[in-house]
Amino acid sequence: MTLPAGYRGKVMQNAKSFAALGFGEVMMRLSPVGMERIAYSDSFIKRAGGSELNVVSGIARLGLRTGLISKLPDSTMGSYIRNQIRSYGVSDDHVARDTAGNARLGIYYYESGVYPRKPQVVYDRAGSSFTSVNMDEIGRDVFDQADLFHVSGITLALGEKARETAFDLVKGFKAAGAKISFDVNYRAALWSEEEAKAAVEAILPYLDILFVSEETSRRMLGRTGELEDIQKGYSADYGISVVASTQRKILSHSRHSFGSVIYSAKDDKCFTAKPYENIEVVDRIGSGDAYVSGVLYSILSGKSIEEAVEYGNAMAAVKNTVPGDLQATTILEIESVIRDHNSVGVVSEMNR
Amino acid sequence: MDKYGFLLVFRYILRRKIIMAKKVVTFGEIMLRLAPEGYYRFVQADKFGATYGGGEANVAVSLANFGLDAAFVTKLPKHEIGQSAVNKLREFGVDTSKITRGGSRVGIYFLEKGASQRASKVIYDRAGSSIATAASEDFDWESIFNGVEWFHFTGITPALGDNVAAICKEACKAAKAKGITVSCDLNYRKNLWSREKAGQVMAGLMEYVDVCIANEEDAADVFGIHAADTDVTSGKVSHEGYKDVAKQLVERFGFSKVAITLRESISANDNNWAAMLYEDGEYYFSKKYAIRIVDRVGGGDSFGAGLIYASLNGQDSQNAIEFAVAASCLKHTIEGDINMVSVDEVNKLAGGDASGRVQR
Numbered sequence: 001m002t003l004p005a006g007y008r009g010k011v012m013q014n015a016k017s018f019a020a021l022g023f024g025e026v027m028m029r030l031s032p033v034g035m036e037r038i039a040y041s042d043s044f045i046k047r048a049g050g051s052e053l054n055v056v057s058g059i060a061r062l063g064l065r066t067g068l069i070s071k072l073p074d075s076t077m078g079s080y081i082r083n084q085i086r087s088y089g090v091s092d093d094h095v096a097r098d099t100a101g102n103a104r105l106g107i108y109y110y111e112s113g114v115y116p117r118k119p120q121v122v123y124d125r126a127g128s129s130f131t132s133v134n135m136d137e138i139g140r141d142v143f144d145q146a147d148l149f150h151v152s153g154i155t156l157a158l159g160e161k162a163r164e165t166a167f168d169l170v171k172g173f174k175a176a177g178a179k180i181s182f183d184v185n186y187r188a189a190l191w192s193e194e195e196a197k198a199a200v201e202a203i204l205p206y207l208d209i210l211f212v213s214e215e216t217s218r219r220m221l222g223r224t225g226e227l228e229d230i231q232k233g234y235s236a237d238y239g240i241s242v243v244a245s246t247q248r249k250i251l252s253h254s255r256h257s258f259g260s261v262i263y264s265a266k267d268d269k270c271f272t273a274k275p276y277e278n279i280e281v282v283d284r285i286g287s288g289d290a291y292v293s294g295v296l297y298s299i300l301s302g303k304s305i306e307e308a309v310e311y312g313n314a315m316a317a318v319k320n321t322v323p324g325d326l327q328a329t330t331i332l333e334i335e336s337v338i339r340d341h342n343s344v345g346v347v348s349e350m351n352r
Numbered sequence: 353m354d355k356y357g358f359l360l361v362f363r364y365i366l367r368r369k370i371i372m373a374k375k376v377v378t379f380g381e382i383m384l385r386l387a388p389e390g391y392y393r394f395v396q397a398d399k400f401g402a403t404y405g406g407g408e409a410n411v412a413v414s415l416a417n418f419g420l421d422a423a424f425v426t427k428l429p430k431h432e433i434g435q436s437a438v439n440k441l442r443e444f445g446v447d448t449s450k451i452t453r454g455g456s457r458v459g460i461y462f463l464e465k466g467a468s469q470r471a472s473k474v475i476y477d478r479a480g481s482s483i484a485t486a487a488s489e490d491f492d493w494e495s496i497f498n499g500v501e502w503f504h505f506t507g508i509t510p511a512l513g514d515n516v517a518a519i520c521k522e523a524c525k526a527a528k529a530k531g532i533t534v535s536c537d538l539n540y541r542k543n544l545w546s547r548e549k550a551g552q553v554m555a556g557l558m559e560y561v562d563v564c565i566a567n568e569e570d571a572a573d574v575f576g577i578h579a580a581d582t583d584v585t586s587g588k589v590s591h592e593g594y595k596d597v598a599k600q601l602v603e604r605f606g607f608s609k610v611a612i613t614l615r616e617s618i619s620a621n622d623n624n625w626a627a628m629l630y631e632d633g634e635y636y637f638s639k640k641y642a643i644r645i646v647d648r649v650g651g652g653d654s655f656g657a658g659l660i661y662a663s664l665n666g667q668d669s670q671n672a673i674e675f676a677v678a679a680s681c682l683k684h685t686i687e688g689d690i691n692m693v694s695v696d697e698v699n700k701l702a703g704g705d706a707s708g709r710v711q712r
Contacts (some may be wrong), residue, residue, distance in 0.1 A: 030386075030400065030402075037432070038432040038433065038436065039432045039433075039435040039436045039439060040436070040439065041402060041436070042401065042402055042403070043389075043399055043400060043401050043402050044386065044399065044400045044402050045398065045399050046386075046397060046398060046399055046400050047398075075475065076393075076394040076395060076462075076464075076473070076475060077394065077462065077475065079394075079395050080394060080395045083395060102479065104477055104479070105477075107460070107477075109432065109433060111432070120432065122431050122432055122433060124433075124457050124458075124460075126456070126457075126480065127479070127480065
């Protein structure tokens with residue numbers, strides 16, 4: 001078997017087609033130009049966006065081969081999104097085509113915020129093609145094609161069919177020996193905390209890697225104690241090997257600090273690193289996903305958990321400076337950002 | 353009251369009479385129109401121009417531009433996209449005070465502009481919009497029609513669903529009861545309903561309609577009334593054949609006027625454009641214009657608005673049809689759904705100056 005281009009850092013034997021496959025909806029994001037408001041805008045920038053796409057695209061940007069499992073209308077708009085997926089370095093081999101007459105692409109409108117005006121999202125995603133995705137369309141041959149499978153709580157919130165398919169995928173990939181990664185990513189606009197809690201608790205026993213914030217742990221999942229206790233608790237209760245929590249401090253809508261804590265069961269220890277202070281936020285959407293991709297990239301390439309914290313933090317920090325949902329960076333840039341971040345000497349203000 | 357006071361009051365009444373514009377209400381859906389810039393295809397574009405349009409809303413804007421008091425009635429969500437649609441209507445001087453707010457979505461249509469042999473392309477994403485899910489209680493026609501002289505809707509409105517067709521019928525009944533003139537542009541949309549369904553629902557509404565507006569295909573699509581010696585796709589349109597279409601429409605539904613636009617499609621960019629009005633047993637044909645299309649969406653709506661304006665201002669049949677055709681001729685040269693022209697501009701063209709020379 002030949003190793004696909006770009007997939008390096010893994011053992012050659014039994015190499016699978018993809019380092020990681022994600023499962024989720026890709027929507028068309030429409031946002032006014034610059035700081036304009038939705039209600040007064042004459043044009044919208046058109047982009048593709050979706051949490052799991054952001055994650056696998058981030059991993060691909062760092063050099064591993066990834067793909068997305070999804071479903072899109074078999075229409076011109078669907079083709080646009082499909083093309084975007086490929087342009088972000090992600091395979092669309094497992095994106096099913098919806099040929100139904102009422103097939104539609106989910107849309108969301110996004111307006112940037114500047115302190116004290118908050119960023120605003122208007123969802124228009126009901127009845128999208130993804131909400132009818134099922135295992136027959138995806139095919140069970142995906143299960144042994146990836147080393148890691150990633151899904152987020154957003155997918156679980158997109159209705160019964162999507163949730164059922166997510167669980168089928170989690171079980172199938174688990175049985176085929178893939179690592180299972182899950183980001184709770186709670187969205188109040190999509191479902192209630194009670195509904196979310198039931199679905200999240202049902203998925204926890206299958207996980208190898210969990211991304212959950214301290215706040216969601218306390219409020220939705222009823223966890224108590226210090227962050228370290230909370231993270232250890234998930235590991236003890238559900239046998240999860242890696243639990244990661246981001247720590248974002250919002251100084252203003254355009255100034256954030258970003259750090260994180262990762263618990264590793266193997267080391268039975270929590271790891272953290274110096275946070276990025278005073279990030280100039282250009283576009284915060286997708287920065288949590290970028291963090292996930294940095295951590296997953298590190299784990300997939302056999303790096304230590306200390307390094308996973310560094311890569312995750314750097315990915316999130318850089319994403320905050322890039323417009324659009326998706327991370328646009330290279331492994332060289334991320335490694336140089338990490339070096340500068342940890343250096344004590346003079347740091348050049350421009351790369352040239 | 354002294355003599356001076358009396359004069360003031362008299363002057364006030366006189367001015368009110370002159371200034372008070374005639375009131376028109378249109379009812380339907382306004383959608384967000386997302387179109388790539390210039391001639392980019394959907395899959396290429398990184399950006400959409402965002403405008404708002406819809407058959408009946410376009411008519412309302414046109415009439416407001418002509419100086420009438422035009423109100424547009426619909427239902428729009430309370431969120432930012434719904435507000436954007438309201439803002440746009442207000443910007444163009446349309447009365448938005450009768451719009452009901454609620455529901456969850458604004459319908460969308462994507463428009464890719466064609467050129468030469470590549471036809472323009474429209475993709476609808478309008479299912480489940482606020483107006484499509486509206487109920488009778490959302491509209492109080494009694495108060496909406498207060499002081500109104502003309503009510504206009506198009507075949508798109510009842511096509512949105514049985515609930516909307518029912519609301520449309522209630523509006524028609526209320527209008528009739530108040531002696532308001534009702535006009536309907538048949539506007540058949542195959543993406544929204546079948547010919548059979550359209551024929552059945554529209555026939556039920558026609559008894560309330562005084563003025564029927566159609567294009568060269570609508571009568572055949574909706575009511576199975578075909579023009580002799582005509583093949584629209586090949587660009588062959590027999591003006592004589594449409595006399596019979598208009599006559600049949602009047603015989604079947606008792607309209608006082610039937611106006612039919614006659615588009616001869618030479619290519620996506622070039623059309624011949626004319627219209628016919630049938631009234632009191634007489635046929636009135638307009639001049640035929642050769643037009644170079646900048647944006648043809650809303651062409652029919654601008655024709656309807658022209659006809660309503662001319663009729664409300666008591667123009668005779670020949671002048672009315674000339675005004676309506678000239679208005680829609682100008683619309684074809686304007687980007688977006690809406691006809692941004694004044695009465696003077698239309699009159700100038702209708703009056704014979706089709707040279708396109710700079711006016712100064």
